[in-house]
Structure formats: structure tokens, C-alpha cells
Amino acid sequence: MAVIPVDLAGRSYKVHVGPGLLARLPELAGPLLRKPAVPVVADANARRLWGAALDEALRGSGQTALWYDVAPGEASKSWSELERLTNWLLAQGVERGDHVLALGGGVVGDLAGFACAILKRGCGFIQLPTTLLAQVDSSVGGKTAINTAAGKNLVGAFHQPALVLADLATLATLPPRELRAGYAEVLKYGVLGDAQFFDWLAGNGPKVLALEEKALEQAVAISIAAKARIVAEDERETSGARALLNLGHTFGHALEAEAGFSDRLLHGEAVALGMVLAARYSARLGHLSPADAERITSATDAAGLASEIAALALDCDGTALVGHMLHDKKMDAGTLPFVLLRGIGEAYLDREVALDDVALFLDEQLRSH
Ligand code: NAD
Numbered sequence: 326m327a328v329i330p331v332d333l334a335g336r337s338y339k340v341h342v343g344p345g346l347l348a349r350l351p352e353l354a355g356p357l358l359r360k361p362a363v364p365v366v367a368d369a370n371a372r373r374l375w376g377a378a379l380d381e382a383l384r385g386s387g388q389t390a391l392w393y394d395v396a397p398g399e400a401s402k403s404w405s406e407l408e409r410l411t412n413w414l415l416a417q418g419v420e421r422g423d424h425v426l427a428l429g430g431g432v433v434g435d436l437a438g439f440a441c442a443i444l445k446r447g448c449g450f451i452q453l454p455t456t457l458l459a460q461v462d463s464s465v466g467g468k469t470a471i472n473t474a475a476g477k478n479l480v481g482a483f484h485q486p487a488l489v490l491a492d493l494a495t496l497a498t499l500p501p502r503e504l505r506a507g508y509a510e511v512l513k514y515g516v517l518g519d520a521q522f523f524d525w526l527a528g529n530g531p532k533v534l535a536l537e538e539k540a541l542e543q544a545v546a547i548s549i550a551a552k553a554r555i556v557a558e559d560e561r562e563t564s565g566a567r568a569l570l571n572l573g574h575t576f577g578h579a580l581e582a583e584a585g586f587s588d589r590l591l592h593g594e595a596v597a598l599g600m601v602l603a604a605r606y607s608a609r610l611g612h613l614s615p616a617d618a619e620r621i622t623s624a625t626d627a628a629g630l631a632s633e634i635a636a637l638a639l640d641c642d643g644t645a646l647v648g649h650m651l652h653d654k655k656m657d658a659g660t661l662p663f664v665l666l667r668g669i670g671e672a673y674l675d676r677e678v679a680l681d682d683v684a685l686f687l688d689e690q691l692r693s694h
């Protein structure tokens with residue numbers, strides 16, 4: 326098992342990574358779970374597959390789980406679901422000093438985390454992420470949110486969990502497509518700040534995707550450690566350091582919006598393609614060598630992730646995609662900062678990108694292949 330600290334003064338916590346951690350919840354959470362009945366907000370699929378493991382673990386410490394099921398899918402990050410959940414938590418008598426468990430992927434982590442951020446002005450919560458994306462990204466760092474009619478993740482709060490248990494065994498039941506989507510975020514950590522990790526993934530990526538224990542634990546732990554370092558430096562995304570985690574997200578967000586934020590394009594898939602586009606655009610500006618842009622494309626292909634917009638069969642042009650970018654919540658006083666690359670492992674924030682040039686670039690990308 327690897328243990329990664331997230332150093333945030335009074336809000337510091339640990340992320341445990343390894344197989345079989347759900348069974349060790351009472352031991353690892355210790356006094357955080359102080360009552361006999363423990364509220365668990367769960368993705369319905371995660372509960373069906375892994376709920377028994379959690380029930381058994383809590384039984385072992387003389388406790389019981391109080392289950393709250395969340396329907397799988399992005400639609401659950403809504404005002405109505407937030408209202409239903411907060412009412413349920415209040416009905417269970419959850420107090421500020423209690424810790425609610427969030428079992429599932431990023432949808433449940435974001436929803437439950439936000440409910441806990443506002444419940445009685447903030448109660449505790451523990452993340453039990455069961456998707457690769459949630460383990461390496463969404464469960465760590467304290468961003469919580471729901472979606473509104475105006476867009477994704479537009480209403481939320483920074484609210485750090487008190488503990489994260491990334492049980493690698495839970496990934497065994499994850500659909501392969503979801504696993505690959507999560508792998509895009511793993512690859513992202515290499516591309517944005519760790520060339521050595523990027524090289525390591527070139528040899529070990531297939532082992533990670535095959536869930537080989539040693540490689541998987543190493544990849545997840547390195548990814549979380551990278552995120553923990555960045556979050557510790559810039560918890561609220563004010564200095565620019567945390568914004569680098571958005572590599573691939575500006576292009577990706579536009580593609581997700583054009584695809585209607587549907588199963589047609591999963592978030593991780595959009596990030597992978599967005600990362601390739603950020604690399605190609607960096608090369609077009611002369612900041613990244615074409616060879617490095619090609620290596621990023623190859624790494625994406627090797628993971629079975631799409632690296633060409635054409636694969637999405639979108640019916641739009643570059644201007645329409647840039648139009649979606651203008652609704653990005655990263656817009657800042659009329660400019661949109663882009664995360665671009667000077668090399669593999671050398672991401673930087675560019676606030677001078679001309680959106681009409683991006684539209685032309687995207688037109689070329691839509692036409693090619
Ligand atoms: P998700 O939560 O929708 O889960 C994906 C699918 O996997 C769902 O169908 C779910 O039922 C299923 N599932 C979950 N665990 C499973 C398991 N062990 N076995 C079988 N099936 C399982 O998707 P996600 O990719 O985990 O998260 C995406 C969400 O995360 C988005 O809403 C995104 O906005 C958010 N996100 C948040 C942050 C953050 O920093 N807070 C970062 C990245 C993404």
C-alpha cells in the first residue's frame with residue numbers, strides 16, 4: 326500500500342492506495358467514523374458490486390452502513406439530486422463532526438462532497454473512489470460541484486475530504502472504456518510535469534490497463550502524488566500551478582459540449598484528445614517539437630483512446646468549438662488561458678492565445694484524416 330499526504334495545514338489528509346482497502350476502512354478511518362451508523366452515498370453500480378465489502382468491514386467494527394443510492398450518470402450532479410441528498414443527510418442527523426462516505430466515481434464524489442460542503446456549513450467526508458479517474462483525479466484536491474443548465478461544474482465549493490481510500494481491487498469491475506478514460510488522466514500527469522513518468526508509461530501502460538497490481542499501484546500513486554503536490558501549492562487555483570491540471574481540458578471541454586456531454590464522449594476521452602490537440606497546437610506555435618507532439622499522439626493511441634477529432638464524427642467547424650470554449654469557467658476577464666507545452670513534462674499557462682487562430686487550427690484538424 327502507498328500512502329500519499331496532501332499537505333494543506335489544518336485541512337491535510339492522507340490518500341491510501343492499494344488493493345483491499347474497503348475492508349480496512351474502520352482501521353484506516355479510525356476516530357473519523359465515531360457513530361454506530363455511517364451514512365454512505367453510493368453510485369448504484371458501485372454499491373451493487375462493492376457494497377457488501379463495505380457492509381462487512383463496518384460490521385467488523387460493530388457499525389452499520391446507512392445507504393443512499395445515486396443513479397449512475399452525470400445527470401445526478403443536479404440541483405434536484407443535491408436537494409434530495411442534503412434532506413436525507415439531515416434526516417439521518419448528520420452533524421458537522423461526522424464523516425459521510427462517498428463510494429463511486431467522480432459523479433458521486435463531486436455530488437456528495439458538495440452536499441457535505443454545505444450541510445450545516447460543512448461536515449466531514451471520506452472519498453472511496455471506485456473508478457480510475459476518481460482515484461487519480463476527482464477524489465483528491467477538494468473540488469466539488471454540480472452541473473446547472475448553464476454548464477458543467479458551475480456551482481460548487483472547495484471542500485477537502487478527511488481521507489481518501491483508493492481501493493485498486495474495485496477497478497476489476499470497471500468497464501474497459503471507463504478504465505481507458507481514467508488512464509487519460511494518468512497520462513496527463515506525465516505529459517504536464519513528469520517526462521520520466523511519461524516514458525515509464527510507454528513501457529508499463531499496458532500493464533496498468535491490464536490491472537497488474539504492481540504497475541497499477543505505482544501509476545496511481547505517482548499520479549496522486551503529482552496532484553497532491555500541485556494542490557498543496559495552489560489549493561484554490563489562484564497562482565496558476567493548479568490550472569496546469571487543466572491540460573487538455575479546454576479543447577476537451579469544447580468537444581464534450583459539442584457531443585452534448587453524453588456517453589458519446591466520456592470526460593477522460595475528451596481530455597485525451599484535448600491533450601493531443603494542445604500538443605499539436607503547441608507545435609504549431611513552435612513551442613513544442615513535432616516529434617514530441619507525435620509521441621503524445623502515439624501514447625494516446627496505444628491506450629486505445631481516440632487521437633483524431635474525425636473519430637468523433639462531429640458536425641461542426643472550428644468556430645463552433647471555440648464558441649463552446651467561451652462558456653468555459655476558466656474564462657478570465659475576457660481571455661481564456663490555455664495549458665500548452667514546451668516539452669513533454671513542461672506544461673505552461675498561455676494567456677495570449679488568439680481564439681481565431683485556434684478556430685483555424687481546429688478547422689484543419691476537423692478536415693484531416
Ligand atoms: P462516473 O462517476 O460517472 O463513473 C463512471 C461509470 O462507472 C458509472 O456508470 C458508474 O456507475 C460506474 N462505476 C463506478 N465504479 C465502478 C466500479 N468499480 N465497477 C463498475 N462500474 C463502476 O465517472 P468518473 O469518470 O468517475 O467521473 C466523472 C465525473 O468526475 C464528472 O462529473 C467530472 O466532472 C468529475 N470530475 C471531477 C474532478 C474534481 O476535481 N472534482 C476532476 C475530474 C472529473
Ligand code: GLY
Nearest residue numbers: 462466468567570
Ligand atoms: N481536475 C482538476 C483539478 O482538480 O484541479
